[in-house]
Amino acid sequence: MSTKNKILDAAESLFADKGFNGTSLREITSLAEVNLAAVNYHFGSKKELIKSVMSRYMNELSPNLQTSLLLICEQEQQPNLHEVFSAFIEPLLSLNVFRENGTSNFLQLLGRGYTDSQGFLRWFLTTQYPEVITNFVTAVQRAYPELSAEDIFWRLHFTMGTVIFTMSSSDALMDIAKNDFDQQVDIADVIRKVIPFVASGVGAPFNH
Amino acid sequence: MSTKNKILDAAESLFADKGFNGTSLREITSLAEVNLAAVNYHFGSKKELIKSVMSRYMNELSPNLQTSLLLICEQEQQPNLHEVFSAFIEPLLSLNVFRENGTSNFLQLLGRGYTDSQGFLRWFLTTQYPEVITNFVTAVQRAYPELSAEDIFWRLHFTMGTVIFTMSSSDALMDIAKNDFDQQVDIADVIRKVIPFVASGVGAPFNH
DNA sequence: CGTTATTTAAAACGCTTGTTTAAACTGTTT
């Protein structure tokens, strides 16, 4: 495997675990078993390395998610919200074949990006991959046309919060569930549990 | 104002803004206009300062939340989930009189604590203030008895995720809402928007 | 008033951070 990919792999799992700020280049390069200077040689800076780690996932996920959402938008009958959110399941889980622990790693990284580093990653994602959000909004609008643009905006961010936060701490949560309820769960189970929650949340009646 | 409180105030707003890892003691002491060494003198270490900042809020919030939830648990008729979650509104908003921007600062700190510093703050809160969680679970159980303990566990964490994540990025979200929808919102508005979402999410039917 | 304890001040500590440098090495091309 190339040095570049060794760095990306090591950075990915450390970033997911301890955040971007919480991970040093020395930790990354020693896990990747490459020289410290290799990061700056191949990526230029730590910030660019973070972008590369995220891009690798987004370039894999984005087209799958696009076709999955488009399928829902273009079908004859009106979809319900549960269908819309279920459209995420397969593209997200397919990240697991793309890379070991791909699904949870990616979602954890997403969560880090929203809280670490004061939102520069949010800017990066919304400017580099805006069509993902657009399609998602369209799908929700088709499923629940009474919802105003403002309410869609807020409820989609609530949804992102639910999913991202859950996945950020999914390791800890799965441990607790195992200890307290003898309940062996994996990331696919968590996704199946969270879909009814967010679908119902987005579909909640509103009292203006 | 005492040196100790000047430090606590400065630390609180910086921590909420940039996270625990992302804030240095030098930033804190220079915003507080006190000497650098004062932190270690008064609090012993940065970690203890973090605990102190959180405790100041928890000691204010915890009793209010207790009485509010107890009121719901002890009332004659069965409460619905919307009532249960609404029990948080007043105690949370009262943090705003306790301290400027108290509500959003506290919720942002809570979010930081779950993602920064690998969960030591989660340990701190669940061991120091377990009765808050217990009462909350009891209230939800009364409102939705069909929900199993496992499902309550998961859905309450989804709820925490929604709220904490939303509040962590509430400043950014309120800015976007203002720009895109000419919608002037404050933290109370956000809370009013999120309550139907989480109440509906927790109350979602499940498909076993 | 004088003594003791508490609080602040400035400087330095040792350590880690991201980044840069310059030399050594690798494999291909002329």
Place this chain on the structure above:
DNA sequence: AAACAGTTTAAACAAGCGTTTTAAATAACG
């Protein structure tokens, strides 16, 4: 075989970190 670009290496850089130390200023009390 020599020249070459592409990589890797070890060492050093300046800057920032949390913490400690020492001395000066302030407050409390007999």
